[in-house]
Amino acid sequence: MDVVSDAISAVRLGRPSSTRLRVNGRWCARIAPYEGAGFHVVLSGSCWMLPDLPYTGPGIHLNRGDVVLLAHGSGHVIADRPADRATVERAVDFERWSPAALAGSPPETELLCGKYRLDRRHTHPLIAELPDVVHIPSGPGRDSGLCAAVGLLEHEVRGGHLGSAIAVPSLLDLLLVHLVRAWMADSTTSPWPAALHDPAVAAALHALHQDPARRWSNDSLAAQVGVSRATLARRFTALVGRAPMTYLTWWRLTRAAALLRTTPDALDSIAQRVGYSTPYALSHAFSRQYGTTPGRYRAAAVTA
Template sequence: MDLVSDAISAVRVGRPSSTRLRVGGSWCARLDPYEGAGFHVVLEGSCWMVTEGGSAVVLNTGDAVLLPHGSGHVIADRPADRATVERAVDFARWSESAAPDCRADTGDTELLCGKYRLDRRHTHPLMADLPDVVHIPNRVGHHDELRSAIDLLGREVASSHAGSAVALPSLLDLLLVYLVRAWMAEGTTSRWPAALHDPVVAEALHALHEDPAAAWSNERLAGHVGVSRATLARRFTALVGRAPMAYLTWWRLTRAAALLRTTPDALDAIAQRVGYSTPYALSHAFSRQYGTTPGRYRAGVTA
């Protein structure tokens, strides 16, 4: 069980996309709010990012920034005031332009920009816990695996080698994992990093994710992690935001939704995998959480 992978897999849909740009001169591009997560990596040079709230972040060579909630923002060659932001060019149109001042081979800044498609209707709380902007600066000796992924991704996007159609989405997925992992390692005081560093709560989460179909109860889970029911309930609820059995129900149905999206498995098989004794029991619980039946949900996401 890898809870970070589970949290990402629970909300990820479709394939990620990316664009590599070399830009020069004076430029300013706007990215509108997006139902997913966006990222920028500075491969060479530097630039500025301004969020909708007005916060400005300077991005230097090797820096990576993740916008996990798809927040609108502007990227530019220099700090942008309100008037400049209002005149910013739409990113999609700007990135496709052949104008020398927008996509010049002689530009001094090279960017890797991309998006992940995410289903935000039932986001895992770990992903919801992420701030609007996750800035991972390039520092020697920090997050070496993220640096390696950035180097590989930059080379892959710039090439047309055999197998790129498979390698590129896989590297983009790896980048997202490493960005979330780097945020968790930065000493953040957010709830979920604390949950995964608490030995009792982390072990309980491990058990529920490892085998959600097991006949878990508060007593059995507390015995599994070696604490009293009261201790487990107090620590788990404080750090996770839900009581253990409430979290288990939510996770079972979230897993069922992911299986409906990504597999052709019959409902009875999915019910058994996520801990429901019959398809009817799963359908009843699923309809309460998602507001629709499993069959209609599957038809809607695969249409």
Template sequence: MDVVSDAIAAVRIGRPSSDRVSVSGSWCARFAPYDGAGFHVVLEGSCWLLPDGGGPPISLAAGDAVLLPHGTGHVIADSPVDAAAAARAVPFELPRGAAVPDATEAPGAPAPGGVEMLCGKYRLDRSRVHPLMLELPKVVHLPNRIGSHPELRWAIALLGGELGQQRPGACLAVPSLLDLLLVYMVRSWMAEGSGGAWSAVLGDPVAAAALRALHSDPAAPWTNERLAAEAGVSRATLARRFTALVGRPPMAYLTWWRLTYAATLLRDTPDPLASIARRVGYGTPYAFSHAFGREFGTTPGRYRAGEAKAS
């Protein structure tokens, strides 16, 4: 696994929910804050988005994608939105428990001057968010510009095609495309050059090489010397550059990532404690449980039971 894949996989839970929406005339809808990430893709027409917390309204055109990675509440309307208009917005809620396959029922085309959008949410576990995900701004706007982010454009086109027709296999294709959409939106944001520290981290050959090694095999008996050799630099150079860019020393990051990965395994798999301990580099379940308790303030068993109850 690479860092971006791991950062997304660690927080994403369940299946995304989505709905295809056609609106025309004069309209203004509020999307409430959400403990996850919201997204919109404009398939036809245009509209405006105003996030809670201030800032100018954002113009969205056909082909634009917007990700709200921290679940920020916002208003979408047919025209530029000010505070007075936002206060009059009609609440918009996806049907409770709506699943991706429901969205394959294609509605009619929007009336002239209207807009058709794909609106949805990703469920996220905020208890162990990777710093790369924390760095995302409250609104990631990815305009549809010729030649920019072709993979994202292809994913949007494929998704629009699947949602426009009830074709065999759509119940598998749509959620897979939505997962792909999330990856491409994060990747496109990083490629825009507007990313923060983690764009610099993954662009640094020393830090990136060390992170690839740690994420590829977190259970390996890593030491600073071995990791420095993997990155092709001295131990002092690795420690200096890694700590400056990542914000913590290599071995401290490794410990954090091992336990974060273990929490994901506890949530997503039925594997016994001893197996998970080995997969994340701990020789015994006792040593793993002790380290896990320091990080999460609970035992692995109680953590797993809590996650199962929450889901």
């Protein structure tokens, strides 16, 4: 897997959920903060996404085809028009709202709203760098893959096709990948997009992700990517935020956590896959980083 795929897989829990809204007339709904990431896809019409209290401004106008990712699950309000503080204060709780009661024929606005479940305790730094709001408007110049993903989503949620219960969550996963890609392509200030565009640092990250179990050293990693040890250490640390071997240790344990959550593999098998010589060595390092043993971590993940 590549670094972006690994970063998303490391924090994603379960499948995304979504709700199709078909609304008309005057409406305003509050979406509470969420321990994950939220999203909106405007299938038809337009609406406004507004900051929740304390109200700080007019918000973002969303048109047909626009996609928004609330990368850190920030609370917000969606409404049919710009709203003042008093209107935001009166917004209806989204979870208790019945938009069907407001729907006209045809609806003025149709949205697909939903959530990704993410593990915020040990987020990959690439995901942590995402801004609170990633807004990708429709129109010329937008990534063709993102346009295709939105088109397929629209087709599935409107058509009532056989198999859509599987297709929609899979397309939402694809949408998340395209949103992260779009942010990386547009970002000019965040270190991680720069890291993945730096030839030496990107090659080093790829090597560590591709084979975390290898007995890496600073010298062998620098030789692998064709630069000096000092050059790699300087550029890697500046862009990634950790020295290469420190990042490797963190990534090995992050992979171990993901394998504990998603597979029934024995601890000795997981230890070998992520680069620890014995289950005891993995358990000791895991307990330092996660504050619990691998067994207890797995049991808690199963019951969550």
